[in-house]
Amino acid sequence: MTETLAGRRWLFVVTILTGSFLLFLVQPMVARMALPRLGGAPNVWNSAMLVYQALLLGGYAYTHALSRLPIGRQAAIHIALLLLAAVTLPITLPDIAAPAPGREALWVPWLFLLTVGPLFFVVSAQAPLMQRWFVASPAAGDPYPLYAASNLGSFAGLLAYPLLAEPLLSIGVQSRIWAIGYALLILLVAAAALSRRGATAIVGDAATQDSPAETDPDRPFLWIALSAVPSGLMLSTTTYLTTDIFAMPLLWVIPLGLYLLSFSVAFATWRRPANAIVAIAPFVLVTAGGFALFMSSLANLWAAAASILLLFVVSVALHTRLYETRPAPARLTRFYLYMSAGGALGGLFTALIAPLVFDWTWEHPLLIIAAAMLVPLGGWSRLLQRSFPSSDAFRLAILALLVIVLVAAFRFRGEMISDPWTLATLFFAVLTVAAGTLLAARRWSYVLACVAVLALLGGISQLSASLSGNRSRSYFGIYTVKDTAGGFRLLVHGTTNHGAQRQDPKREFEPTTYYSQTSGAGLAMLSAERLFGPDARIGVVGLGVGTLACYRRPGQTWTYFEIDPEVLAFSKNGSFTYLQHCTPDAQVVLGDARLKLQSVPKDSFDILVVDAFSSDAIPLHLMTDEAQKIYLDALAPNGLLMMHITNRFVKLEPVLAALARENGLTAMKRVDDHRAGAWPVASSWWVALSRDPATIAGLEGMPGKWRPLGTPAPEPWTDDYASILPYLDWKRAF
Known part of the structure; x- marks a missing residue:
């Protein structure tokens, strides 16, 4: 048996x-x-x-x-x-x-x-x-x-x-x-x-020889802590990836x-891989943790890679300690x-809890510090103790290393801001990491080193932003209102600018960023009265800071659809005044635009602008054939649908070309390129679609500023089937 x-x-x-x-x-x-x-x-x-x-x-x-x-x-x-x-x-x-x-x-x-x-x-x-x-x-x-x-x-x-x-x-x-x-x-x-x-x-007693004895006590609080930190870190890493990429x-x-x-x-059963990762965990925690926090303002795959490396190494190290205490x-x-x-x-x-309590992703650095309190340090501690047989010399060495971490991390940040990746930058980076890793000789000194690195490489600046009161967090994202030295006020979601308003009273209602008069949206709005008469009906999916309101003309009816009450609050509390000044009588419908548009009567809009983003990511459910049919139902038969597809990582033109082919639409794209010096005008990509070719032909700037869409995707995206793998732009991610 x-x-x-x-x-x-x-x-x-x-x-x-x-x-x-x-x-x-x-x-x-x-x-x-x-x-x-x-x-x-x-x-x-x-x-x-x-x-x-x-x-x-x-x-x-x-x-x-x-x-x-x-x-x-x-x-x-x-x-x-x-x-x-x-x-x-x-x-x-x-x-x-x-x-x-x-x-x-x-x-x-x-x-x-x-x-x-x-x-x-x-x-x-x-x-x-x-x-x-x-x-x-x-x-x-x-x-x-x-x-x-x-x-x-x-x-x-x-x-x-x-x-x-x-x-x-x-x-x-x-x-x-x-x-x-x-x-x-x-x-x-x-x-x-x-x-x-x-x-x-x-x-x-059904266990192998190296299993713990039956008399070993349970360690519930340690087991819970060793499980909670990697779990929380996994979700905070997910927040970063899906906010700023897709x-x-x-x-x-x-x-x-x-x-x-x-x-x-x-x-x-084979313990060598786990033991090897545990050995390098203190080094990776200092290096990748500091780098990930410093790069949190840059949405690229290097920053993502640092976060992912940190997650994996910390998880293996803490789960190995969990296994060893089983x-x-x-x-x-x-x-x-x-x-x-x-x-x-x-x-x-x-x-x-974190989205309700914090105005930024403070859970991420807090979990990194918690990991520093739990990650195994035995190998490093024994190594350093052998190097300093005298306890007084050992304590002095730890204090000296802490000073080195503080100075080196501070200098590294300064060098990176002024002139990234010089020889001096590399020197201070190596010095920070080396000193921080050596401090793993003692738990308290290692935790202090991690706190210092995280604070100096981004924590202090983030704390300053939190204390300023210009940042808020909702279920849908983290928003920061920034005033620049050039006289502009910006709304930033994740790492993406979602609108700017001039602070000069003489020019504060001029359209900026992706909505300038040379953009696809700007050209469409300038064509509204000529195409649809003085009483044109305009619908906008995604409020942002309300820049498009600049184009409103007397007699027009405007309706906004916004999923996040926090975004609407920026226009109501005076942070941005486009909405209050240019379209004070506009209706603002709160909720998911796709669901809300299903309930509006057919032929409700002459122009419908779809400009909804989650940081740099365009919600996929707004780009499917089912969503397209909802937009077309809400539009007049000759109505104009404007889709904003400016994006760093995904080529959405083939997707819209397939949707246009599926629904028998005429479609044109406006690529409005601007160099950095053109600020506050930003480069943008807009696609205009309509069931009536005459509407497209009547757009401002036709035909010189518009071009046909490229090769369509083999099949349009649907709620039942969609994959962005063929359309990822890997070159722009790095």
Whole structure:
């Protein structure tokens, strides 16, 4: 019997891999389903992750309670729940009312909970439950490496979605294939239960030689802390990536995938990779942490790479320490319960508390400092203590190193601002990192070094911005109002300027940035009276600072659609006065524009401008065929649709060309290039579309300032199918 039980290891590995693959394939799939309703704000994904972590905690608590029963009864209950949850298949979004403005933080988790809650709960329980069943035999061996297999399956599921499922399959097909995989999982769980049908109890000493003794005490607070910090760091890294590059599953899954992969490294039987990463963790924490904070104002892949490297190394280091403090297998489910509680707390802090409490992403540097308090330092401490046998000399060396860190970090920042990447810059960077790493000889000195580096490389300037009162944070992003020496007031979202207004009273209502008189939007507005008469009806999706209001003429009717009340507040409190002065009688509709436009009567607008961004990212759900048809329904038959596609990372022209072809539209593009010296006029890309070729032909500046769109994408984006992989502009990312 013992040999038979031990020989089923492959079955438990396959079952765990399958369940974990399905569990983390469904996360981006459901988020992608929800894009048409929720848009692409980073907090949408963080809200989803918070729900998943809460469900994971519930699943682990269920496993812990179930594990006290005989295996036969455990199997009967678990398979019954798997079958009961199957009635919610195939996965579809429930039809619930849209959230009221400002209620998104509660509504989004509720939507995800209704969509996938039962399935996620019961599948999340199967990994620890399979480990518990596996260790029912003394010959089974250490179950903890199976957790590495579980996270390897999770990583594979996440990677499969953006690279295979999203580009190749529609949402409907994805959901059906997932249902087939779920049926396979039920069969595997039943087979695993049958393989343990002769087991009557969990054996307490079923562990390999290097497992902890059964008498080792539980360390719940340490386990929770070691789980919470990587979880929170994963979500704060996700916020950065999806705010300043693009809100899509390809980028959502990178931080989560590496976070899961860190468990596979930390819990693996082969210890060398984990030990090597633990050894370099203090160095990476100082280097990548400082660099990521310093580069937080620059949206490029170098800054993203630093954040991702930091996340992976810190996660491996802390999860390795978690593995090394694991209890004996008899207390396995309790250990995983504390781990999931820590993960949920980290998610709660980053996804829910931080956006309400902080006006900037302060959670990110705070979590880096928390990591410095927890990351293993044993190797560095022993190395330095051998170098300074005298305790007095050792203390003096630490104080000297702290001074070096302060001076070098301060000089590095100054050199980078004035003349980046000179020999002096490189020297001070190396000096900062070397001194900071050597301070890992003591916990307190290492934490102080990390605080100093983060403060001097960006923390102090960010604190100054917070204290100025010119920055605010909402569910949809972080906004900063800046006054420049040149006499302009800017609204910055993430790293992207979303509008500027002159402070000179004689010129304060001149159009600026992407909306100048030579831009596509400017030319369209200058053509409004000639094309549609003096009573033209104008709709604008995305308020920004309200610059387009400069073009309003007497008799025209203007309507704005804005998803974020915080953005409207800038125009109401006097920060920007375009709206109050130029269109004081305009209607401002709060909420997701796509949903709100569905409720307006047909033929409501002569011109509809779509200018909605999340930092530099254009919400994907506003670029699909379904969205296009909503815009066309709201437009007059000869109406003009203006789409703003200025973007650093994604070539959207082929997407709009495909939409124009699909809907029989005439389309032209206006590329308005300006050098840096042309400020406050900025380069912009606008596309004009209409069902009536005469409308396009009548635009100001035709034909010289407009050109036809290029080669269209093979298929238009739809709510059911869209992939941006073919349209990423990698050269502009670096």
